Amino acid sequence: MQIVKALMGAIVLASFGFMPQSGPAAAQAQAPAWPQRTVKFILTLGPGSGADIGARLISEKLTAKWGQSVVVENRPGGDGFVAINAFAGARDDHTLLFGPASSFTAHPYLHAKLPYDPRDLSPVARVSATLISIGVPPSMNVGSLKELFDRVRKEPGKYNWATVTGATDLVLAAFLKSSGLSMAKIPYRDTVQAINDVFEGRLHLYWAAHAIVRGAIQAGRIKGLAITASEPTAVIPGVPTVAQAGFPQLTFDGLVGIFGTRDMPAALRERIASDVKEVLSDPVIVSRLQATGQVVIPGSAAEFAASIDKQRATVAEIAKVLGIKAATN
Numbered sequence: 409m410q411i412v413k414a415l416m417g418a419i420v421l422a423s424f425g426f427m428p429q430s431g432p433a434a435a436q437a438q439a440p441a442w443p444q445r446t447v448k449f450i451l452t453l454g455p456g457s458g459a460d461i462g463a464r465l466i467s468e469k470l471t472a473k474w475g476q477s478v479v480v481e482n483r484p485g486g487d488g489f490v491a492i493n494a495f496a497g498a499r500d501d502h503t504l505l506f507g508p509a510s511s512f513t514a515h516p517y518l519h520a521k522l523p524y525d526p527r528d529l530s531p532v533a534r535v536s537a538t539l540i541s542i543g544v545p546p547s548m549n550v551g552s553l554k555e556l557f558d559r560v561r562k563e564p565g566k567y568n569w570a571t572v573t574g575a576t577d578l579v580l581a582a583f584l585k586s587s588g589l590s591m592a593k594i595p596y597r598d599t600v601q602a603i604n605d606v607f608e609g610r611l612h613l614y615w616a617a618h619a620i621v622r623g624a625i626q627a628g629r630i631k632g633l634a635i636t637a638s639e640p641t642a643v644i645p646g647v648p649t650v651a652q653a654g655f656p657q658l659t660f661d662g663l664v665g666i667f668g669t670r671d672m673p674a675a676l677r678e679r680i681a682s683d684v685k686e687v688l689s690d691p692v693i694v695s696r697l698q699a700t701g702q703v704v705i706p707g708s709a710a711e712f713a714a715s716i717d718k719q720r721a722t723v724a725e726i727a728k729v730l731g732i733k734a735a736t737n
Contacts, residue, residue: 443476443502445629449666450498452491452507453572455486458538458619459638460663461700463506464618466535469687476605480506484598488512489523495667496528501676505529508538509716510575510660517578517727529667533681534707534715535688536697537661539637539644540576541618543630545609553633553653556613557589564590568676570602571615575723576660580615582729585659590685591652606630615664618644618701635658643698664721665712677709 449463467478483491495505511604550556569591596602605611624630634653650658685706
């Protein structure tokens with residue numbers, strides 16, 4: 409009798425579409441589809457930067473894979489705050505932050521109070537290591553970092569510099585202080601725009617993603633002196649690292665990735681990271697990124713978080729040289 413009742417109950421449930429499910433099919437049925445609409449990558453840098461080029465290449469492939477548009481929105485300025493606040497303010501799992509970790513790992517040492525909660529930046533996927541070049545105007549007639557800094561030492565206060573925002577500011581400032589060199593920092597809302605001042609000789613030391621200066625170096629309009637990567641790379645042959653040039657204190661590895669909201673489910677973070685890794689396995693994408701001076705290093709949310717922690721530790725050591733304490737929110 410109990411078996412008959414159970415069967416009758418099941419028939420009633422089935423007639424109303426309430427039969428219980430189990431296994432992978434059940435999990436798929438219960439989990440909402442993603443993405444359900446356009447996905448937006450908000451960038452801390454302007455068009456033409458290494459992160460921008462990477463974001464656009466990846467977004468094109470993800471659009472095809474996800475069946476929803478993936479668009480790139482450049483929001484440079486405010487030391488990365490403009491983009492970060494736009495991302496955090498959206499509170500939307502279809503709005504992601506795409507850019508260099510150095511845009512914010514140095515913020516506690518550059519600002520007395522942060523206009524955002526760092527916990528809102530949840531690592532999702534590691535993308536690449538941006539190679540950073542140090543360049544000067546050809547009109548300066550210097551052929552190496554040593555020649556450049558020897559001239560700065562002889563003529564203190566005459567020369568200036570600019571870098572991408574964030575941690576790189578601290579790296580160069582700490583080097584100048586510890587070396588007893590005097591150079592003025594020139595602030596830019598978007599450091600990509602600084603390249604014209606290098607052409608004209610108004611900016612004397614330009615520290616930027618190789619993607620920004622590659623064409624100018626090839627055209628002879630900027631003299632590339634070194635890259636800040638910790639290891640030599642075949643991506644930019646014939647150019648020494650700062651350590652090889654005799655200035656290991658200037659070593660800094662770029663780190664680019666994707667961030668989501670703090671409450672983004674772990675399963676979604678893992679899926680996005682897996683899809684990004686698949687895109688970055690395409691030899692054509694790898695080749696195009698390498699051509700802009702980027703080393704492809706796809707990684708999971710956990711691997712990206714570990715890389716960020718390593719960069720934070722580096723920045724903290726640099727801040728000690730400058731006597732800067734981290735801000736507390």
